[in-house]
Amino acid sequence: MRVLGMISGTSHDGIDVALVDFDPAYDGGTLSGVVELTAATPYPDRLRARLMNALPPAVTTLAEVCALDTLIGQSFAGAAAEAIGRAGPVDLVVSHGQTVFHWVEGAHALGTLQIGQPAWIAERTGTPVLSDVRSRDVAAGGQGAPLVCLLDVLLLAGHRGTAAALNLGGIANLTVVRGPGDVAAYDIGPANALIDAVVVNRGLNERGFDEDGRVAASGTVDEGLLAVLLDHPYYRLPLPKSTGKELFHLGHVEEAMARAGARPGSADLVATLTELTVRTVVREVAASGAGLLVVSGGGCRNPVLMDGLRRALPGVTVRLSDAYGAPADGKEAIAFALIGWHTAHGLPGSVPAGTGARAARVLGTVTPGAAPLVLPSPAREAPRALTLTPRRQEPEAGTRGTGRHGGSVGGRHGPG
Structure with missing residues (x-):
């Protein structure tokens, strides 16, 4: 199953993508996947400035939230289309979107909001989209973060x-x-x-x-x-x-x-x-x-x-x-591709020991693509380990790495 994971983290500077081809023959134990592509698409300067001006502690309006939800969704749609154009069709897109508010009081997460309307991705690519992946964990008493711990636990x-x-x-x-x-x-x-x-x-x-x-x-x-x-x-x-x-x-x-x-x-x-x-x-x-x-x-x-x-x-x-097959610049996008694989197979994508939720939950909301929605048969058991193999890729003009804080060029955490 080929899954495209996408996220814009708390640096708010662009969209990281990772395409992982998970072994369709998985039957329990260790899941394997080939990392077909990692890349990053920077936000247009005007969009990033508009986003930063709307984030806390700034005051914004629902009109601006609506506009940003649309514009960021369109940016995610463009990044997804570019990745699919480079690496071929996928079975599922997982869009974390852009965290704009994580509502925490004391030790309790009460809500979380990621924007980037997934309908634009589904319309542009014709592929079903899994989004809003944090809210179910929060509703189950968890922090909604860090969801990347699912990947960490399996890799280690x-x-x-x-x-x-x-x-x-x-x-x-x-x-x-x-x-x-x-x-x-x-x-x-x-x-x-x-x-x-x-x-x-x-x-x-x-x-x-x-x-x-x-x-x-x-x-x-x-x-x-x-x-x-x-x-x-x-x-x-x-x-x-x-x-x-x-x-x-x-x-x-x-x-x-x-x-x-x-x-x-x-x-x-x-x-x-x-x-x-x-x-x-x-x-x-x-x-x-x-x-x-x-x-x-x-x-x-x-x-x-x-x-x-x-x-x-x-x-x-x-x-x-x-060293574990997850490029440092694309690991979070890989994590959301992994969460998408779990949801598609009817498996929980959260780790209660990490988020504090009452129990593990299947995560996300699905927006259908152009064809009728068809999911794989439910998996009999959740993976106990994960092996990733990166497929070598040539850098493409116009992309840049998510190692932005070190200035590297090549193929990112609200909360992780």
């Missing part, structure tokens, strides 16, 4: 000992796997969200992020400000927990600076926010006891961030998810 199933998977998007999320049934997954806090907010606000890079960590590398950490940032109550909440840019935005940085009485220059501020990500991630990984850390997301292309993690975790083997 064969590892002996404790292993962790880290995604460094706008928000950092972590999955800890100690063995079958012993899983924890949650959002740590900001990865690139605050860095990006400062880079954009101060015009430090026209691409909107600290490319190759150059700004951070030229600055010095303000320890007083860092102490205030680290003291935020979110970090002390019990698991499971999730967060987003509703909390970690530019105003959060400005408030912390006021509390610390700090006025750092741009380079020092970016260095401090980069160290915030390092310290919060290191604290959680060290507490987990993991001997292996598998990293993905745009932040893994930031050498200042990655060098900081490696220095602070000398006893931990740090690898990119590429």
